[in-house]
Ligand SMILES: Nc1ncnc2c1ncn2[C@@H]1O[C@H](COP(=O)(O)OP(=O)(O)OP(=O)(O)O)[C@@H](O)[C@H]1O
């Protein structure tokens with residue numbers, strides 16, 4: 001794109017299923033880290049949409065094709081409302097991650113729904129989407145993709161940690177970006193909080209009142225995934241096959257489960273980040289005070305305080321950057337992170 005300043009809308013629907021995150025951002029082409037988040041919001045899912053997205057993993061290919069279109073139209077409308085409500089009138093492109101329904105990269109599968117063609121039709125904007133498929137085709141994990149953005153935008157931190165549905169981490173080692181999914185976080189915490197009729201365990205209050213089940217904790221920490229070296233990534237399939245059956249085999253009360261999960265998360269994260277380093281922590285898990293306290297106590301790392309917009313919208317912001325890199329045909333997927341056969345520029349572009 002032949003411009004000094006670029007204006008983009010980044011759209012992300014994460015695995016916690018809390019809603020659609022949107023940012024309107026300005027990038028400076030000769031210095032990406034000089035970005036500015038101009039507007040940001042989250043549009044919470046209705047219970048119908050949450051239910052549809054949650055159960056889509058069981059759908060047939062035909063049903064998924066339909067959902068891709070319907071959800072693409074929905075995203076298009078959500079973006080139009082965002083544009084209208086914030087009176088946005090200068091947009092170079094929209095970059096949309098979509099919502100992950102399937103993710104088993106070792107089988108060559110990753111699927112993010114939310115048709116770019118539909119979004120382009122509804123919004124009348126240029127749209128970049130489908131950022132993961134090409135990486136999986138090139139033998140990569142297709143995730144995490146945010147680390148190249150961590151490197152380009154937040155190089156002043158030793159570690160970038162995101163506490164979303166899953167947690168992931170990225171850092172430089174011998175001048176190479178290393179990154180991987182660490183462990184499940186809100187995707188499982190929310191699942192058990194839901195059993196008490198809550199959307200999530202606010203500030204980790206319920207977890208903090210429970211006791212650790214040591215036997216369950218040991219079993220969780222011994223899972224095969226934690227022995228694997230990166231590149232590696234996690235999906236809902238793994239949670240359903242490995243985590244939920246293990247937890248449910250113990251018949252614990254919800255506070256005990258949440259307490260044990262928080263400890264498990266803090267231990268897994270501290271295995272990676274311990275030391276006298278600086279860290280950028282983002283994602284909704286940042287607001288789980290009890291989880292943050294446990295991570296702090298175990299790792300003794302110095303956690304920096306940053307703006308709420310950055311905590312909540314780093315992923316949407318970085319997908320906007322990945323979209324810009326894609327439009328400019330620049331590398332936006334790193335083989336050192338995903339394990340793909342080469343660095344590449346990923347994402348499909350649709351025109352209105
Ligand atoms: N005050 C809070 N206390 C505890 N947990 C919170 C709080 N606020 C948000 N969360 C958790 O953060 C979740 C949302 O996090 P986030 O938006 O980072 O997830 P995501 O974008 O779906 O994740 P992913 O990075 O996997 O794509 C909520 O569902 C909830 O579990």
Ligand SMILES: CC(=O)N[C@H]1[C@@H]2OC[C@@H](O2)[C@@H](O)[C@@H]1O[C@H](C)C(=O)O
Pocket residue numbers: 014015100103110142143144145146147164165166167168181233234235315
């Ligand atoms: C396949 C998929 O959607 N993965 C997500 C998920 O949510 C968190 C973690 O698992 C991460 O690997 C990824 O998202 C972030 C945005 C990423 O690609 O960096």
